[in-house]
Amino acid sequence: MVSSRTGSAKWKRIRTVVINEARNAGIDHCPGYEGHPCNRPLDYESVGEPDSVEVDHIISHAAGGVDSVENARILCRACNRSRGAGIRPEVPAIELFPLDGVWMDMVLPSGSE
Numbered sequence: 001m002v003s004s005r006t007g008s009a010k011w012k013r014i015r016t017v018v019i020n021e022a023r024n025a026g027i028d029h030c031p032g033y034e035g036h037p038c039n040r041p042l043d044y045e046s047v048g049e050p051d052s053v054e055v056d057h058i059i060s061h062a063a064g065g066v067d068s069v070e071n072a073r074i075l076c077r078a079c080n081r082s083r084g085a086g087i088r089p090e091v092p093a094i095e096l097f098p099l100d101g102v103w104m105d106m107v108l109p110s111g112s113e
């Protein structure tokens with residue numbers, strides 16, 4: 001018998017909780033994931049569409065993540081599929097900027113040390 005960890009009864013419960021929480025919180029745009037801002041309007045009613053709401057492991061099982069509400073978040077299906085397929089931006093956004101000189105003065109709050 002083949003069992004999928006993402007298809008477990010526990011994960012289904014977590015998924016329901018996370019979706020309900022997001023919906024109740026009025027989250028209606030996809031938050032995206034690391035290095036991949038999205039902001040696609042979410043459709044809580046549809047299933048299998050690019051704008052359908054899906055629940056993603058923030059830390060994947062492969063990286064030691066567990067099935068928990070704390071390790072779950074909503075993404076649009078398009079984001080979840082991209083992420084699940086391992087297609088990630090190779091260049092983090094911060095590398096678009098020089099890490100020295102005036103940029104750091106602008107990025108770091110002054111007087112925080």
Ligand SMILES: [Zn+2]
Nearest residue numbers: 030038076079
């Ligand atoms: Zn998205």
